[in-house]
Amino acid sequence: MNNTPLLKLENVSVYFEKRVGLFKPPSLVGALVDVSLEVNKGEIIAVVGESGCGKTTLGKVITGLQHPNNGKLYYQGIELNRLDKKRRNEYRESIQMVQQDSFAALNPKRTIFQSMADPLIEKGIVKNRTEAKHKVMELLERVELSAPEQYLEKYPHQLSGGQRQRILLARAISLNPKIIVADEPVSMVDVSLRVSILNLMARLNREMGVSFIYITHDLSTARYIAQNGRIVVMYLGKIVEVGNVQEAIGDPKHPYLQALISAVPVPNPKLAREKKMLALKSIDLPDPTKPPKGCRFHPRCPYAMEKCADYEPELKKRGNRYVACHLYS
Numbered sequence: 001m002n003n004t005p006l007l008k009l010e011n012v013s014v015y016f017e018k019r020v021g022l023f024k025p026p027s028l029v030g031a032l033v034d035v036s037l038e039v040n041k042g043e044i045i046a047v048v049g050e051s052g053c054g055k056t057t058l059g060k061v062i063t064g065l066q067h068p069n070n071g072k073l074y075y076q077g078i079e080l081n082r083l084d085k086k087r088r089n090e091y092r093e094s095i096q097m098v099q100q101d102s103f104a105a106l107n108p109k110r111t112i113f114q115s116m117a118d119p120l121i122e123k124g125i126v127k128n129r130t131e132a133k134h135k136v137m138e139l140l141e142r143v144e145l146s147a148p149e150q151y152l153e154k155y156p157h158q159l160s161g162g163q164r165q166r167i168l169l170a171r172a173i174s175l176n177p178k179i180i181v182a183d184e185p186v187s188m189v190d191v192s193l194r195v196s197i198l199n200l201m202a203r204l205n206r207e208m209g210v211s212f213i214y215i216t217h218d219l220s221t222a223r224y225i226a227q228n229g230r231i232v233v234m235y236l237g238k239i240v241e242v243g244n245v246q247e248a249i250g251d252p253k254h255p256y257l258q259a260l261i262s263a264v265p266v267p268n269p270k271l272a273r274e275k276k277m278l279a280l281k282s283i284d285l286p287d288p289t290k291p292p293k294g295c296r297f298h299p300r301c302p303y304a305m306e307k308c309a310d311y312e313p314e315l316k317k318r319g320n321r322y323v324a325c326h327l328y329s
């Protein structure tokens, strides 16, 4: 059996310049700092964390939209820089992105057929417009848009948010990808439709064997979609915990994950009263241009010890889990 991961990130860092004043030199923000991760065939990985922790940057590095400043990426075991032109194109096609804002992702002046047919013709998946029409209708049916012919001549503004998000998924699968990075794909969709879109992604994962990287700040949807998958918890540009999603949410190791779980509202008042809450020392994220020394989470962590302020904990294997916390060393 071939155990080579589809994609591997090795000690990847991405820094952005941030200007605070016109005459001051820019500061650096570590959007990703020394991040290593493997993405395997057919798995679902949920990437969670607060706003600004680096989730989108991670998604962009995976899709090749953001070049890292440091570190290496491997596609099917070969470092990206060493891929020949053919394999590099294959890599680009095999990783697709579905964005949060479906309106911005679709050209408002093009019909759904135009937006979907062009890449199919360009990549030689279909030979002509007649074949493209059949293929587009097949793809629309695959994302559960019944009576697909009625969507072909529509413009994005004539569709609902949920329908547009399905079109983005149809476009993403049209090139037979191996990985789809879905960045907050349901956060702008009506609450009542979110589950059906998550179910659709889970079905595409099962039927096509495509891996999903589901980026979200919402732990409940992360748990829902990645039921048998992994969770990657990020804090200020770093991965702090990785593990099976059910095990990690059921028994969170890193205090940051414990705090995220504490913050999820429980609708049942009795269960809400019984729920263990983890009070953070501060609710505010530190300035990302001046990350705290030692463990980046220590100023907010209720369990912080002396060494947490001095030494940065490494992400280490603890049983089935990877955790970056001195509590477990």
Ligand SMILES: Nc1ncnc2c1ncn2[C@@H]1O[C@H](COP(=O)(O)OP(=O)(O)OP(=O)(O)O)[C@@H](O)[C@H]1O
Pocket (backbone or CB within 6 Å): 016, 017, 018, 029, 030, 031, 049, 050, 051, 052, 053, 054, 055, 056, 057, 058, 217, 288
């Ligand atoms: N193009 C950019 N230029 C400068 N700084 C950036 C850029 N993109 C991201 N950043 C900064 O990098 C950090 C990580 O941003 P990123 O968008 O990856 O986080 P995120 O977890 O996806 O946040 P959100 O949930 O709000 O989308 C943030 O501090 C952000 O301000």
